[in-house]
Amino acid sequence: MSNVLPKLSNESCRKARLSRDPRFDGKFFIGVLTTGIFCRPICPAVAPKEENVRYFDSAVSASSAGLRPCLRCRPDSAPNSSAWKGTRTTLERALTLIEGGVLSGNDGIDIEALSDRLGISSRYLRQIFSDNFGTSPKKYAQFRDLMFAKQLLHQTNLSVTQIAFAAGFNSVRRFNESFKQTLKLTPTALRKTTQKNAKGEKGTDKMAQITDGVMLSLFFAYRPPLNWTRQMAFYRLRMVEKMEWELDGEGYGRCFQFGEAKGYFEVSHQADKNGFKVNIYLASSDHLASLKNITMQIRRLLDLDADMDKIETVLASTAIMTKDMIQGLRLPGTWSVFEAGCRAVLGQQVSIIQATALLNTLVKAYGENVTISGKKVVLFPTPEAIAAASLDELKMPGARKAALKALGLFVSENPGGAVDEWLSIKGIGPWTLAYAKMRGLSDPDILLCSDLVVKKKVLSLYQQGVEPVAHDKQANTLSRVDYSELTDRLTEQASPWGSYLTFQLWNLA
Known part of the structure; x- marks a missing residue:
């Protein structure tokens, strides 16, 4: 019986399953023909003989072949894999x-x-x-x-x-x-x-009815590597009081709104298990209908489904990243693209500290205060709230206030509109749009060439002798560099993972 795995060879799959390599978890599934089940590469069961195995690129393909999911390794818990989409x-x-x-x-x-x-x-x-x-x-x-x-x-x-x-x-x-x-x-x-x-497990409180809602405890797996220290540092520097918080220096929490559903989540990294314990608190059991979308949002926000081995292989092939690659550096997302857009507008031409201070003022003034499971939190302001706000509390130029209000009005009137249409708003330029797509939509291919930090780092590496593009050796002086041409080539080299190169450069700065 032939396999249905277009990218990995049978031999690669064989080695990965026998070694139970977690880097392949979710990238393929193992159908065991003698038992009629399919498993993850990390399944703890005794490895079947190769002649009894068939490999699949997705769980749905294995199911379509008449196999049922293993109850030990639980294929439903595997990280998603989208690399095969091409x-x-x-x-x-x-x-x-x-x-x-x-x-x-x-x-x-x-x-x-x-x-x-x-x-x-x-x-x-x-x-x-x-x-x-x-x-x-x-x-x-x-x-x-x-x-x-x-x-x-x-x-x-x-x-x-x-x-x-x-x-x-x-x-x-x-x-x-x-x-x-x-x-x-x-x-x-x-x-x-x-x-x-x-039975016999201690401390397993998987779900609890609470006075004003529901709490669920789930486990989200990922494929290593994941550099949680760097990711947490990024969140910490940009946190909004009562909307986001840190847990014992290691965990991260934030509140959210998804349609009518309101709640908050808290994540704790469990590096030895290649995953996160995730507690989700919903304001009402009526909001369980949104649970699937909420879990997907949390996975996107933490970038848990990225194939870092593949991404870092591409980045390493760009001359600019021949050294100093930071392993496991992922895209720390925001809850919504509107939130990311607001963060971008507030961050125009100011430092991160100043932008975060403005963001805290905005959320405090116009966010909704709610109590969920006894915890007082502030939800990010809605587009309608921003559109109607005076923004007098924000100490920034009037043009930027106008852009923020116009963004709120546009999104409130076009809730399903394409983000690219934001360019029609005065004060919203390519950098703002790209930042919003990178963090709010988790677009993987955004190299922020116009970002000042990125530009300085690229030119600095170039000056040090790193050559991101082929060029005339006699023109190897910083003053004669065509930055636009250089970054065009660099964008092509890093595609489709330009966003990850942006974060590499930000962290190297």
Whole structure:
């Protein structure tokens, strides 16, 4: 039986699974034909013989082949892997929408509507999913929902009914039928197995009903390396009081709003397990329907699904990063692209300390004060609040205040508008737009060439003899460098991971 893994060779997969190398976790899955299950490369079970193994590039491909997920290594908990997408833009856009829940829940659209949004025919959409996953877009979406539900069954004490709706199903009956049909086990049976395996474990408080909401404790895995010290330092320098906080010098917490859902999360790094313990506090159990999107946002914000080995290989191939590479440097995101845009506007032509002071003033004056699980927090101001604000509290030029208000008005009137349209706003330029996309959308390919720190570092490395682009040796003087040409070449070399090069340069400065 042939494998369906387009990038890694059979030999690479064999070595990775036998060594249980965590750097490959989520990059491929192991189908064991004799048992009918599929596993992660880090599965603790006795390694099967090679002749009984088939490799898959995704969990959904393994499921489509008739295999069920392993109950020991729990493929639902593996880091996501998007490296295989390559430049297939249409498929990537479709996956982004589907994984964001566009086909799930009461507000889910049908395949025809999704095809219209993508600008393709429904037949072509079905074809690209069949070619890449061996299944339809609808079944792909359902599988993702079921794997999220499986994770909640394993890691929380939420009721089956709560999990069904949190995973995007409109009825418990439909959830039970789909779960059994796809995963070869009922939710109740899986829950009993999980509880049996967890017997004797101490301190396992996976979910608790609290006086004014719900608290869930989950575990988010990642593929190493991850430099949490640097990432935490970045957050610490830019923290907003009562909106973000530090936990014992190691953990990070912040509050959020997603649609009607309000809450906060706290993460603690567990380096020995290549993951984070994540506690999520929701103001109401009614907000569980947003849980899947909230967990996806937290993973994006922490950049837990990045393939750092691949990214750093590309960066190391650029002449400018031949030395001083900082391993595991990820993109520290913000909760929303609007928040990132506001941070960028406030940070124009001022230091980080000044920008953070302005941001604290803005949130204190116009953010909503709420109490969740006994903790008093301040939510980031809504676009409507910024649009209507006087901003008199902010000590900065009137033109920048006007740009901030105009941004709030634009986003409030165009909540689903493309971020590139912000360039029509006076006071919003390419740097502001790029920063917002890099931190608010986690766009991986933003090299902030116009950033002063980046420019100084690039030119400094060039002056030291590092040659990011091929050029005439006789013109090797700083005064004769064409910075625009130099960074154009550098952007091409670092693509599609320019954002990671930006953070490397910021940290080297």
